Each structure stands twice: as C-alpha cells, then as structure tokens.
Amino acid sequence: MSEHLPSFRLDDQVVVVTGASRGIGRGVAEGLAATGAIVAVTARSLADAEVVVAAITDAGGRARGYALDVTSIESINMAVDQIVADHGRLDVLVANAGLGANLPALEVTEEHWDSMMDANLKGAFFTAQACARHMVGAGAGRVVAISSQASLVGITDHVAYSSSKGGLNQMVRVLALEWGPLGVTVNAVAPTFIYTPGTAERLDDPDYRAKVVERIPVGDVGEIKDVTGAVVYLASEAGAMVNGSILTVDGGWTAQ
Numbered sequence: 001m002s003e004h005l006p007s008f009r010l011d012d013q014v015v016v017v018t019g020a021s022r023g024i025g026r027g028v029a030e031g032l033a034a035t036g037a038i039v040a041v042t043a044r045s046l047a048d049a050e051v052v053v054a055a056i057t058d059a060g061g062r063a064r065g066y067a068l069d070v071t072s073i074e075s076i077n078m079a080v081d082q083i084v085a086d087h088g089r090l091d092v093l094v095a096n097a098g099l100g101a102n103l104p105a106l107e108v109t110e111e112h113w114d115s116m117m118d119a120n121l122k123g124a125f126f127t128a129q130a131c132a133r134h135m136v137g138a139g140a141g142r143v144v145a146i147s148s149q150a151s152l153v154g155i156t157d158h159v160a161y162s163s164s165k166g167g168l169n170q171m172v173r174v175l176a177l178e179w180g181p182l183g184v185t186v187n188a189v190a191p192t193f194i195y196t197p198g199t200a201e202r203l204d205d206p207d208y209r210a211k212v213v214e215r216i217p218v219g220d221v222g223e224i225k226d227v228t229g230a231v232v233y234l235a236s237e238a239g240a241m242v243n244g245s246i247l248t249v250d251g252g253w254t255a256q
Contacts, residue, residue, distance in 0.1 A: 011036030019097025027224030033061030070123030120164035176244030192250035217252035
C-alpha cells in the first residue's frame with residue numbers, strides 16, 4: 001500500500017449525526033456506518049432514530065439511537081454526555097439537523113426567522129460546542145456541518161434559510177481557527193438541490209426540476225450519496241489537512 005494513499009475508513013470511530021432520521025442525515029449515518037464507524041443516530045424522536053439504527057445493524061453496521069433536539073441546549077448536552085458515557089469517546093460530529101422553507105421576504109415572520117436560526121445556526125453551534133469539549137480533551141476530532149449552496153449565492157424566497165446557512169459558514173471558519181490548533185478540524189459541506197423524500201414533491205415536478213437543472217452545469221440534481229462522499233472525506237484521515245473549508249457539492253452551480 002502506498003504511503004501516499006490516505007484512508008477513507010472510520011473504523012471504530014464514534015460519530016454523532018444529528019437529524020439522522022431521514023433524508024441526507026439518514027443517508028450520511030448509513031454511509032458512515034459502512035466505513036466502520038460506530039454511529040450515534042440522533043433525532044428529536046428516539047423512535048425515529050431507532051428505525052435508522054435497525055437499518056444500520058441489519059446491514060452489519062454498528063449504531064445506537066439517541067433523542068436530541070438541537071433547539072434545546074439541555075437536550076444537546078444530555079445526549080452528548082450520554083453518548084460519551086456509552087462509548088467512552090466521541091470522534092466526529094456531523095451537524096446535519098436543520099429546517100428549510102421557501103417564503104418571500106415580505107412574508108417572513110419573526111417566528112419563521114427565529115425557527116430557522118434556532119435550528120440551523122444556534123443548534124449547530126451548541127451541538128458543536130458540546131461535542132468539541134470532549135474532542136478537545138482528547139486532542140482530536142472532526143466537526144462537519146451541513147450547509148447549503150444557498151449560503152453562497154442568492155436564491156429567491158430563501159432569505160431566512162440563506163442567512164442561517166451563511167452564518168453557519170462563518171461559524172465554521174471561526175471554530176476552525178479556535179479548535180484547529182487543539183486537534184479538532186471544522187468544515188462544512190454545501191450541497192445543491194439533493195433528491196430526498198423531502199425534496200421529491202418539488203423535484204418530481206418537471207417544470208421545477210428543469211429550472212433547477214438549468215443552473216447546474218453537470219446537468220442533474222444531486223443524490224444523497226454525493227453528500228455522504230464529501231462527509232466521509234472530511235471526517236476521515238483523507239481530510240486531515242482540510243480545516244475551515246466550505247466544500248460545495250453543487251455540480252458547479254456556485255462556479256457561475
């Protein structure tokens with residue numbers, strides 16, 4: 001084996017995935033388990049998390065479910081402490097949990113704005129903080145946040161969502177500066193439109209899909225596995241020198 005070929009394996013690494021009950025979160029959790037990781041599958045509902053745990057274990061992977069609501073700091077801290085108590089370590093956080101909604105700027109309410117910020121930015125920060133306390137103590141760790149191409153370019157009807165994800169990018173950069181010297185890298189993955197059960201209704205509309213694909217130079221929307229590949233890279237030895245980066249998985253949308 002060449003010394004210049006890095007490993008993308010995560011054997012025996014304890015990986016926390018938030019919002020892992022469906023869509024990208026579930027796909028990432030299952031993909032990380034396939035690399036050998038022990039996955040802490042978290043969701044607001046423990047029952048929902050356990051469905052994913054069953055799928056992972058049925059496929060030969062290792063996982064355990066936890067209730068974690070990213071809009072509650074108490075819930076975050078309790079879940080993270082329990083994960084460390086159960087496994088004795090915490091190596092990687094994938095901060096995926098969040099909300100998305102389309103709403104013209106003139107119709108945005110305070111409730112809508114606050115819900116986006118609480119889940120997408122505040123929740124991501126305090127989850128990262130809780131996990132990093134354990135990682136810094138161990139002198140090693142990875143934090144991978146799921147951002148969006150909407151954090152990098154303007155998209156109509158997404159003002160609250162785009163603002164929350166733009167803030168997430170800046171959070172990643174600052175944490176990378178603070179925690180990198182302590183052994184913890186911090187990065188984000190910024191996907192384009194990804195076909196999931198949550199986006200299927202819109203992307204199955206031929207007219208809507210055509211307008212989206214027109215903006216993507218590779219000629220199609222993304223799949224969950226495209227995001228999983230980026231997360232595995234950043235979480236593994238292969239991504240050890242990547243810190244403070246926003247990795248776009250957008251088929252070239254933001255290159256225009």
